[in-house]
Amino acid sequence: MNVSWKKYMKVGLVHFMAYPQVLKGEGPVLEMLEKTLSDDFFDVIEITTVKDSAVRQKARQMLASSGMTVAYGGQPVQLVNKLNLNSFDSAERQKALEMCKACVDEALEMGAVGVAFLSGADPGEARRREATDILVDSLSQLCAHAASKGNIKVVLETFDRDIDKKALIGPNSEAAALSARIRRNHKNFGLMLDLSHFPLQHETPQQALHAAKDHLVHAHMGNCMMRDPQLSGYGDQHPRFGIPGGENGVPQLAEYLRALMEIGYLSEKNPQILSFEVKPLGDESSGVVIANAKRALRDAWHMV
Numbered sequence: 001m002n003v004s005w006k007k008y009m010k011v012g013l014v015h016f017m018a019y020p021q022v023l024k025g026e027g028p029v030l031e032m033l034e035k036t037l038s039d040d041f042f043d044v045i046e047i048t049t050v051k052d053s054a055v056r057q058k059a060r061q062m063l064a065s066s067g068m069t070v071a072y073g074g075q076p077v078q079l080v081n082k083l084n085l086n087s088f089d090s091a092e093r094q095k096a097l098e099m100c101k102a103c104v105d106e107a108l109e110m111g112a113v114g115v116a117f118l119s120g121a122d123p124g125e126a127r128r129r130e131a132t133d134i135l136v137d138s139l140s141q142l143c144a145h146a147a148s149k150g151n152i153k154v155v156l157e158t159f160d161r162d163i164d165k166k167a168l169i170g171p172n173s174e175a176a177a178l179s180a181r182i183r184r185n186h187k188n189f190g191l192m193l194d195l196s197h198f199p200l201q202h203e204t205p206q207q208a209l210h211a212a213k214d215h216l217v218h219a220h221m222g223n224c225m226m227r228d229p230q231l232s233g234y235g236d237q238h239p240r241f242g243i244p245g246g247e248n249g250v251p252q253l254a255e256y257l258r259a260l261m262e263i264g265y266l267s268e269k270n271p272q273i274l275s276f277e278v279k280p281l282g283d284e285s286s287g288v289v290i291a292n293a294k295r296a297l298r299d300a301w302h303m304v
Contacts, residue, residue, distance in 0.1 A: 012044025084120030190217030
């Protein structure tokens, strides 16, 4: 397309993935934040927990000064602490709920418009319905907590069920059915889909997006590797676009953009968030991987 993508989307960066040294809420948080906040290519930054309260205060001021839209990823907190919102163990689930509610509180403190989570492990077909009921209850509690504290969305990101994360949710049609149940009582809930995950979910962009279109409130773009388990980036590791052995390059990103436009997510009337989720592998530079992503979007947009 000859029209700027800025008219159709708010381009973001999943900061804690592009700079994995801050993923656990420690390290050079402020220095890495400044790199993204000073880059006017981006309209959105997606952050995660910042453990030190003094650093968090400075980060909040930087975010406010930038004028960027802020989103919050609770997934790193869940994964690092092995939190399962659909655990059959009541004590384990309660711990997950308490820590996820703390993520909601921190997201509000940082001025985020949404806070994202993932489901826990898939228990297998025999207990999948039971686990889904538990997850609905957990997410409903998080939605109620969020609504009581401020204006923020609770978002569930869908993942693979059998390769890497092995999460309950899972197929995007099942995610849409789960979202419909929650939205009966909580309008501040929605789904996040990621181009990186579609190959791992054994779905095409068209299949995934059309299944979840009525519930989609946030989207990511990235890559994955699933051809050779011996490769260091195998699974859900978000390598750069076009990496040898990867699934997504410029043509696949263009297909994704077209599908997002087909379902109305990318629109001149109401541009939505579309963030890069890419990570440097090995000794790769964060800056170079981010530049690769920018070029991929530029080239893919010309193909739309």
